[in-house]
Amino acid sequence: xxxxxxxxxxxxxxxxxxxxxxxxxxxxxxxxxxxxxxxxxxxxxxxxxxxxxxxxxxxxxxxxxxxxxxxxxxxxxxxxxxxxxxxxxxxxxxxxxxxxxxxxxxxxxxxxxxxxxxxxxxxxxxxxxxxxxxxxxxxxxxxxxxxxxxxxxxxxxxxxxxxxxxxxxxxxxxxxxxxxxxxxxxxxxxxxxx
Amino acid sequence: xxxxxxxxxxxxxxxxxxxxxxxxxxxxxxxxxxxxxxxxxxxxxxxxxxxxxxxxxxxxxxxxxxxxxxxxxxxxxxxxxxxxxxxxxxxxxxxxxxxxxxxxxxxxxxxxxxxxxxxxxxxxxxxxxxxxxxxxxxxxxxxxxxxxxxxxxxxxxxxxxxxxxxxxxxxxxxxxxxxxxxxxxxxxxxxxxxxxxxxxxxxxxxxxxxxxxxxxxxxxxxxxxxxxxxxxxxxxxxxxxxxxxxxxxxxxxxxxxxxxxxxxxxxxxxxxxxxxxxxxxxxxxxxxxxxxxxxxxxxxxxxxxxxxxxxxxxxxxxxxxxxxxxxxxxxxxxxxxxxxxxxxxxxxxxxxxxxxxxxxxxxxxxxxxxxxxxxxxxxxxxxxxxxxxxxxxxxxxxxxxxxxxxxxxxxxxxxxxxxxxxxxxxxxxxxxxxxxxxxxxxxxxxxxxxxxxxxxxxxxxxxxxxxxxxxxxxxxxxxxxxxxxxxxxxxxxxxxxxxxxxxxxxxxxxxxxxx
Numbered sequence: 001x002x003x004x005x006x007x008x009x010x011x012x013x014x015x016x017x018x019x020x021x022x023x024x025x026x027x028x029x030x031x032x033x034x035x036x037x038x039x040x041x042x043x044x045x046x047x048x049x050x051x052x053x054x055x056x057x058x059x060x061x062x063x064x065x066x067x068x069x070x071x072x073x074x075x076x077x078x079x080x081x082x083x084x085x086x087x088x089x090x091x092x093x094x095x096x097x098x099x100x101x102x103x104x105x106x107x108x109x110x111x112x113x114x115x116x117x118x119x120x121x122x123x124x125x126x127x128x129x130x131x132x133x134x135x136x137x138x139x140x141x142x143x144x145x146x147x148x149x150x151x152x153x154x155x156x157x158x159x160x161x162x163x164x165x166x167x168x169x170x171x172x173x174x175x176x177x178x179x180x181x182x183x184x185x186x187x188x189x190x191x192x193x194x
Numbered sequence: 195x196x197x198x199x200x201x202x203x204x205x206x207x208x209x210x211x212x213x214x215x216x217x218x219x220x221x222x223x224x225x226x227x228x229x230x231x232x233x234x235x236x237x238x239x240x241x242x243x244x245x246x247x248x249x250x251x252x253x254x255x256x257x258x259x260x261x262x263x264x265x266x267x268x269x270x271x272x273x274x275x276x277x278x279x280x281x282x283x284x285x286x287x288x289x290x291x292x293x294x295x296x297x298x299x300x301x302x303x304x305x306x307x308x309x310x311x312x313x314x315x316x317x318x319x320x321x322x323x324x325x326x327x328x329x330x331x332x333x334x335x336x337x338x339x340x341x342x343x344x345x346x347x348x349x350x351x352x353x354x355x356x357x358x359x360x361x362x363x364x365x366x367x368x369x370x371x372x373x374x375x376x377x378x379x380x381x382x383x384x385x386x387x388x389x390x391x392x393x394x395x396x397x398x399x400x401x402x403x404x405x406x407x408x409x410x411x412x413x414x415x416x417x418x419x420x421x422x423x424x425x426x427x428x429x430x431x432x433x434x435x436x437x438x439x440x441x442x443x444x445x446x447x448x449x450x451x452x453x454x455x456x457x458x459x460x461x462x463x464x465x466x467x468x469x470x471x472x473x474x475x476x477x478x479x480x481x482x483x484x485x486x487x488x489x490x491x492x493x494x495x496x497x498x499x500x501x502x503x504x505x506x507x508x509x510x511x512x513x514x515x516x517x518x519x520x521x522x523x524x525x526x527x528x529x530x531x532x533x534x535x536x537x538x539x540x541x542x543x544x545x546x547x548x549x550x551x552x553x554x555x556x557x558x559x560x561x562x563x564x565x566x567x568x569x570x571x572x573x574x575x576x577x578x579x580x581x582x583x584x585x586x587x588x589x590x591x592x593x594x595x596x597x598x599x600x601x602x603x604x605x606x607x608x609x610x611x612x613x614x615x616x617x618x619x620x621x622x623x624x625x626x627x628x629x630x631x632x633x634x635x636x637x638x639x640x641x642x643x644x645x646x647x648x649x650x651x652x653x654x655x656x657x658x659x660x661x662x663x664x665x666x667x668x669x670x671x672x673x674x675x676x677x678x679x680x681x682x683x684x685x686x687x688x689x690x691x692x693x694x695x696x697x698x699x700x701x702x703x704x705x706x707x708x709x
Contacts (some may be wrong), residue, residue, distance in 0.1 A: 057233065060226065081225065129227070133227075
């Protein structure tokens, strides 16, 4: 894969909805954590603007921990997380199927975060973190398989075996053709028969 | 679907946040990890949907300008990609060039998200003969986070012909010989199916050979003769010395002679006649296959013929001398009825700067030398004593001839064959003396000889630059060919490119001459 394709800025969004959502983060941080929080919000928005949404989410949560060293109350938490979700969903309206993608995004968020929340309540944080990563891996692989099935890129076992056999036959045939054409052609087109 | 480097980075970011949550014992950071995971899943889902829409609306075509080319040809191939649905995916479309095709630069075209159609034309070289089928077009789609590669499009086939003379003339004096099919005629009579004639009964004929109906008509015993059925044992003697390399690529003397030899070999197989092959290089015999059933010999002989390449010239002063004589001399042949008394006088003009010297050289055949020596045996005068050593040199002449590769090859083939055979000699006109001796050797014992001669004038690069001179040289060749054809049981045919021969003949016609 060339560097050109990797350079497609799919992870960054600079449309007006993203900018508004980043501004909302600054406001939310300022509202729940005061001037210091506003500063953290500005840093988060800047990271998001420059490097993209995932980095904004990562930087925002690190900044949130720094802003609330003794723990965060539910209300400020909800306010800030809503703005983060707004950042997450900001590019969705410009897609071909915003409804489905929104459902996938919110469902994923609730599932991953909910699973983490439930496990943290009863089990260790280590197990919760592992659960989030494992769930994410399973979901990603499931989507990968879904894509293969929808595009017909995954033959079933029997067909696959047969297809392989057919390909081999075709290869053999083409090789023979090459050989034959190379050698037979001159004799099949004589201009004079003696 | 595979993550790109950027996709892996985002996934790693989620993992790092999860680790940070554990390290700092802050579940809040784990929420960030979950959000990044959700963002990644949303984009993955979006990629899946975009890819499906793209594939459904994508049209990719790879079309070669020609589907039949010759080896080494260059032909443009156009790759066109059209996408009707608007998606955020960038497509890289790569042509499925066959392995045997080469393009100077990578053959691909990119479709950016805002672009609906793109095409590109590249010049592709075809160095390998055969039927080459394109692979399917490879389409790589990416949104920057994920990528997927699929194959699509048609798979055209290009037939690459090996280099071979496009049209070969085989004939006499510019006229093509008539094509013949079926069995060859046999002069002899004997046991067979086809009735030949009836004749009167002679003492010694068996009673069952009497044709009673003819006997009843003529009142005297008559015997019916039948055409003898016999196999025509064919020996191909193919010369592939360095002089046979003359001519444009793929249309050399050897290529043309090879084609005709292959046709003869094919006919021999069709008629189930025995077939043998001897090939001659500059160093002597390069391969020899004794005459045997064509069922056994045809395929190996065909392979051998197809693999023949001109050898590199060795230092053979005699051969080169004869060759030079042909190229630069005007030969006249006496038309005496007795072939053994014929002699060849060569008038050669050697140019050396501004001076030119004319030399008259007399080529004496072994028969001449032997006769003259026997005439001189009984004389003891000064004349005889002076000339006798020169004619004694005939043995040395014979040795030189025997050392000639073509003569040696035919000698071996004829000696081993035992009995009457049909010898087909494929060579050029660069060594007339050697060829004369070879033909006379091959026709010994009543054997028939077919000489396929490639005229040098029709193959030389720039040989037709001076068409008048080319015609004169062709006339010289034609005289030599007729000289050979006049010999009993010998057929001499010219083998050359039709277009060049036509040009030479046309030049002769416009000049009022005839070949």
